[in-house]
Amino acid sequence: MSTIARATRAQPVHLVVIALIAIVFVIGFSASDRFATPLNMANVQDQMVALAIVALAQTIVILSGGIDLSYAGALSFLCVVFAAIAGDSAGALLLAMAAVVALGILIGMINGGITAYVGVHPLITTLGTSTILAGAALLITRQPSGSVPLFFEDFTYGRLGVMPFGMIFVIALYLLIGFMLWRTTFGTRIYAIGDNEAAAAVSGLPVRQTKVAIYALSGLLCAVAAMYMTGRFGVGDPRAGVGFDLRSITPVIVGGTLLAGGKGGVLGTALAVILLAFLANVLNFMNISSYYQWIAEGLIIIAAVSFFAGKGKS
Amino acid sequence: MAQPYLAARGLSKSFGPNEVLKGIEFEVHGHHSVALCGENGAGKSTLIKLLTGLYTPTGGHVEFEGREAGWSDPRQSLAAGIAVVHQEFSVLGALSIAENIYLGAEPRTKMGLIDRRALKRDAQALLDDLGISLNPDDLVETLSVADKQMVEIAKALRVEAKVLILDEPTAVLSQNETKHLFRIINDLRERGMGLVYVSHRLDEIFEICTDITVIKDGVVTSKGPTTDYTHDSVIAAMVGRELGDLFPHKAANPTAGEKVLEVENLLVAPHLPPASLDVHAGEIVGLAGLVGSGRTELALALFGAAPSTGNVSLMGEPMPHRDPAGCIEAGILMLTESRKDDGLFLNSSVARNFAATTPGFGVHHNAIPPGHEERRAAVLKDRRGVVVDHVGLPISALSGGNQQKVLIARLLENRPKLLILDEPTRGVDVGAKSEIYKTLRELADEGMALLVISSELIEIVGLCDRVHVMRDGELAKELVGDEITEEAIITVAAAETSTHHGVAA
Structure with a gap:
């Protein structure tokens, strides 16, 4: 298997996920006439956008052998901050964007800095920052508050045919990050550190700086997701990020990226996000309680990991 | 003699009150390969770290081409042309061969992106130059251990190196793979490079090194051209005693004791021929062979840790269904190959x-x-x-x-009635080796039966009363008493085997 295959070409796991998507579609067609409508297709895509962005961030972190659990607190905090500043003018919106992006990167740098330079396991570091930020968000406001300019809200609802603007943006992001992993030294370092950190260090790679950059990128993508979510809600919800920490991991693992790092890529994550979104949609049409969706999601993640565990042994 | 490429001048290093190296004088000349010998803990690794700038000396200095080097970072020594092949592999399975070789120094396009075409071309040229037939696009995780070692060497040589330091490069290689490595080393030396070769294996040192430097307890105890030395004189300089003292006496009549282990037609894998052997009380039986010849697999099957069929009996009692717990209960115990992975907590x-x-x-x-x-x-x-x-x-x-x-x-x-030991002295210094050999012989004399697997021929020859040489999963030949020599074992073990794609036999 060559390098290019590593980054882009379809691998068995991708084919499995594609087959599952096909099955979900077949069930969807037979479950409801409304499934195949342009309206529903666009709605499902709307529901994917935020998760797709944080799952992309999580993919990068997991590829490097780390994990980022800060999204729950960070998203809530950044949503609240964004809505508090953005107000109703274009100028305020730009200021809010700059502030949220800067804060997202700062949160990531703190996560990466503590992980790389102090040596705290990223699970602990990011769980800590997540808890702090979740508290901070609720200190700022107990109720959803603030606002965004109407044109920005409209923009997050905008569509090109059946494709929401948000989805086009997500596709561009995935292509960009995929290209970064394939063609930049930063991308190679992410795989190298995830595969064997000690070997990467002996090879003269700046392991610590790279880790800080990885978490900073993760924080930046988290800020992007926060701006989108706030635009959709039209208000800053201090509980907006709840659940996104663990939900961001599911598509990464189902998409075939190794939890231990070093192997995988963004294509698998993208396919898994699509699978999970349509699965939820079809279960809705079948009038199955969302609690069953949780059960289904849990079964899928265990099945995915079992699949790789079995392959690893052979 | 001309000026050395790299030299240590009165080099000392202390960690707190603990002086690890004292006034080391060491030279590496072009066209020469120097063996760095010494027991574990003698200071070899510390010296290499000082020579490459990973440590800063507490006394003396490192000299590069006649000038004080003053390196404080391994990247500086690398830039000057000191390449190191590390003992622990630094290659990454998830990256391709080309990416590994140029990790941290990837060729870039004008845009600052990795130039994948140049990356592949450069890696291919380097591999060709070293006579390594591998595809630079292949992922390293798909390679054999020997090929990974070759990638490691190619990686060290991606810069125009004047000095190449190899830290125990053959620890994981079979005889044929080692031979290929030696051809590369000799080739590099003939081109004018200076080499430092760290190894525990004296045979190898005598085969490829032009000079020998021995370190004991942080001091150079002996140095000179290889022709001035014999196996025994190197060991003597390393430990202060002769080789003959390393091993205890052998059993006077090895098969006189009762049969402790009797194995008939043991099938470890369906495509392999059945294996039959026995071990008597009071004898040490060796399993020799190349890495991958099936020694460990056979031992694990006896111990019930791997599936097998056939008749195994202990003290005349058949043991049709073996598992490790049952074997321990019955009196078969096994020392596993890697104490860090499956021995110690x-x-x-x-x-x-x-x-x-x-x-x-x-x-x-x-x-x-x-x-x-x-x-x-x-x-x-x-x-x-x-x-x-x-x-x-x-x-x-x-x-x-x-x-x-x-x-x-x-x-x-x-x-235990039967003790199986897989590489009992791996990563152990010469002094402790001698004590372990003595212990094993005492156990045999007390009536225990011992089965020893070892890749070190000296150990097999010096310790064992009988030896089974394995080849391709088969017990190819049994040697007894005076028949047990390094030559006899190699002749059987290395006959018509290697089929690695990167390393030609």
């Missing part, structure tokens, strides 16, 4: 490691009273010569030799 104390397999030994209730493990372990020091200040220390604080002694002592707690 690295985060636990010496005492707990010692008592781990028989925790309640000597206790009448299920609860183990506090201090029980420590009391039991304390006798270990007297009995097996384990040097440890306090049995409550973590086992990871012990030297390799002492760790191995703890493991052997632990096995003996179960009163």
Whole structure:
């Protein structure tokens, strides 16, 4: 298997996920006439956008052998901050964007800095920052508050045919990050550190700086997701990020990226996000309680990991 | 002689009050390969770290082409042309061969992106130059251990190196793979490079090194051209004693004792021929062969840790269904190949490691009273010569030799009838080796049956009463008494085997 295959070409796991998507579609067609409508297709895509962005961030972190659990607190905090500043003018919106992006990167740098330079396991570091930020968000406001300019809200609802603007943006992001992993030294370092950190260090790679950059990128993508979510809600919800920490991991693992790092890529994550979104949609049409969706999601993640565990042994 | 490329001038290094190296004088000339010999802990690794700028000396200095180098970072020495092949592989399985070779120094396009075409072309050129037939696009995880080693060397040589330091490069290679490596080393030397070769294997040193430098306890005890040395004189310089003293006496009449283990038609894998052997009380039987010849697999099958079919009996009692727990109960115990992976509990104390397999030994209730493990372990020091200040220390604080002694002592707690030892002295210094050999012979003399697997021919020849040479999963030949020589074993073991794609036989 060559390098290019590593980054882009379809691998068995991708084919499995594609087959599952096909099955979900077949069930969807037979479950409801409304499934195949342009309206529903666009709605499902709307529901994917935020998760797709944080799952992309999580993919990068997991590829490097780390994990980022800060999204729950960070998203809530950044949503609240964004809505508090953005107000109703274009100028305020730009200021809010700059502030949220800067804060997202700062949160990531703190996560990466503590992980790389102090040596705290990223699970602990990011769980800590997540808890702090979740508290901070609720200190700022107990109720959803603030606002965004109407044109920005409209923009997050905008569509090109059946494709929401948000989805086009997500596709561009995935292509960009995929290209970064394939063609930049930063991308190679992410795989190298995830595969064997000690070997990467002996090879003269700046392991610590790279880790800080990885978490900073993760924080930046988290800020992007926060701006989108706030635009959709039209208000800053201090509980907006709840659940996104663990939900961001599911598509990464189902998409075939190794939890231990070093192997995988963004294509698998993208396919898994699509699978999970349509699965939820079809279960809705079948009038199955969302609690069953949780059960289904849990079964899928265990099945995915079992699949790789079995392959690893052979 | 011309000016050396790299030299240590009165080099000393202390860690706190502990002086590890004292006034080392060491030279590497172009067109020469210097063997750096010494027991584990003699200071070889420290010297290499000083030479490459990973450590800064506390006395003396490193000289590069006649000038004081003053390196404070390995990247500086690398830039000057000092390349190192590390003992622990630094290649990454998830990256391609080309990416590994140029990791951290990837060719870039004008845009700053990785130039994948140039990356592949450069890597291919480097591999071709070294006579390594590998595809630079292949992922390293798909390679054999030998090929990974070749990638490691190519990686070290991606810069125009004047000096190449190889730290125990053959520890994991078979004989044929080692030969290919030697051809590369000789080729590099003839081109004018200076090489430093660190190895425990004396045969190899005499085969490829032009000079020898011996370090003992942080001091250079002997140095000169290889032609001035013999095996025995190198060992003498390393440990202060002769090779003959390393091994205890052999059994006078090895097969006189009763048959402890009897194996008939044991099938480890369906495509392999059945194996039959026996081990008597009071003898040490060796399993020799190349890495991958099936020695460990056979041992694991005997111990019930791998599936097999065939007739195995212990003291005349058939053991149709074997598993490790049952084997331990019956009296077959095994020392596994890698003590760090499947021997020790690295985060636990010496005492707990010692008592781990028989925790309640000597206790009448299920609860183990506090201090029980420590009391039991304390006798270990007297009995097996384990040097440890306090049995409550973590086992990871012990030297390799002492760790191995703890493991052997632990096995003996179960009163084995048959003891299987897979590489019993791997990563152990010469002094501890000698003590382990002595212990094993004492156990044999007490009536135990021992089956020893070893990749070190000296060990097989010096220790074993009978030897089975394995080849491609088959017990190819049995050697007894005076027939056991390094030449006889190699002739059988290396006949028509290697089929690695990167390393030609």
